Amino acid sequence: MTDNKKRIFGFLLVLSGAGFWGIGGTVSQYLFQEEGITVGWLVSVRLLLAGMLMIILASFLRGKLPVFAIWKDKNARIQVITFGILGMLGVQYTYMASINYGNAAVATLLQYLAPVFVLAYLTVRKLTKLNARNISAVIMALSGTFLLLTDGSLYTLAVSGRSIFWGILSGVALAFYTLYAGPLLKQWGSLYVIGWAMLIGGTAIGAFHLPQPFDISGWSMTTLLYLGFVIIFGTMLGFWFFLESLKYLDVQETSLLGSMEPLAAIVTAVLWLQIPFGWYQMFGTAIILVMVIYLSIAKEAVPPAKKAAA
Template identity: 55%
Template sequence: MINKRTRNIGIFLVICGATLWGVGGTVAQKLFQDYGIDVDWLVSTRLLLAGVLLLIIQSMKKTSSQVINILKNKKVVIQLLVFGLFGMLAVQYTYMASINLGNAAVATLLQYLAPVMIIIYLLLRKQTILTKQDVITTSLALVGCLFLLTNGSFSQLSVPAPAIVWGVLSGVALAFYTLYAIPLLKQYDSLVIVGWAMIIGGLALSFIHPPWNIAYLSVEAIMYLFFVVVFGTMLAFWFYIESLQYLSAKETSVLGSLEPLSAVLTTVFWLREPFGMYQWIGTACIIGMVLILSMKKKAMEEK
């Protein structure tokens, strides 16, 4: 059983991670639009740099031996390769591709079909039962995302079809990422898992667009890139994956819906894109969902 104290730690981690992830998406949108940064280059660069930083941090801990020892287990190495390619890289690339073709707000909203996918998957596998809270929180997430995306009218949905496809795929990737990480976390520290997964994903994409193959970047662009790598990638993924040790996969994924909220707010107030009344209603739905989960006093079992 997960007690109240450890559960609160999990809630704090996933809220911070999701918020940084959302803001990082908005900053990435600015890099795409204002500085002409290539999607492949940004994804490979941010994964490699963030992965190396995470492993450096891990090497300073008492469990530093895990950084190398994890590579001595062939079964775990295979699991890492799967997680790095179909979890880490898939989440990063589909998300960034959706941002590039649409915008950060839409990309993050579509990505958060993941909670529904996870709940359906667990129900089909008979690993959980559908509870009243599942229905309420998932409904709030879906209604909130619908209003944020459409502003109350399907005729106003002007996002290009490729952006929607990449966004839905990012939801599938996030669901897989969330569930697949749990067994690995039972054996090794989250920094080791996330760090190596990022390096694996970054190296794979480097064959398509090497990080060193980039034109001149201004000081401002470098600052934005630093934020995306350190805050929007390294810390965001670390906090998110770490929260799985304190919360169920369902709860972590639904609480992670703060990502679209932070993406929308930064898109509106920083990039100054228009925001309608129904979109604010959608924001309220997401906040309500988070409050319901945060104020729940009863401990939950890890599914």
């Protein structure tokens, strides 16, 4: 494969992965609102099944590294458990809760505030300097978020307060996810780390939600297909394709193209679920996306926050 074909293949991978993430959020909203599926149940099932599939996939693609090797290293064992609960489960639950109380479009954009939280952490730790570029990014993030949540009115909110609360927490969790995952991913590989983190997070929340009775007798084949899409495309393939694209593109390119996720969430939520989205909200969305691109280009200021998330 020529270098040009590799780049094209990388573009297709990252766009597909980010698109699957965004559409998966909208499909999850449908399952919450139309099928009565609870957040805890969906998150636990999603993480457990997608995690198992990723571990199986990793065993085929990386056969030389034993599946349980990471558990023989004490430090790695502690790190992957921490990452699975605070990182993977933290991101997944808060994101889905925000969707449940609001909609996929707003939840995805609030999660995309993660670069600002990463920047704040790096500044407090004195790992980067607060300069004009960084201040501009924060102003863009705050302005875009204000327009997104209020649709230009000081007296009303476009989504519920609970959706905003969980959405902001999702951005904080994604910031932790991004900052914490680096050494683990580098040493053990993305498929194994993400797969085990999903299994850990799914087991942790599943212990509370899966034992509870849940009636699926009224589900149609369409409901099952939507659930399968969330698990396979919106989770496993979304992560895999996005991470695989790093073999063909640099991190900056994948971060920029990852902005397809909120666009996919917005388009599908508006066209399919008929979610109202005002002009001020669209303008706020544009500002937030510009902020993400702005920080992604400024690699020296802050690492990309959407390396592997939703």
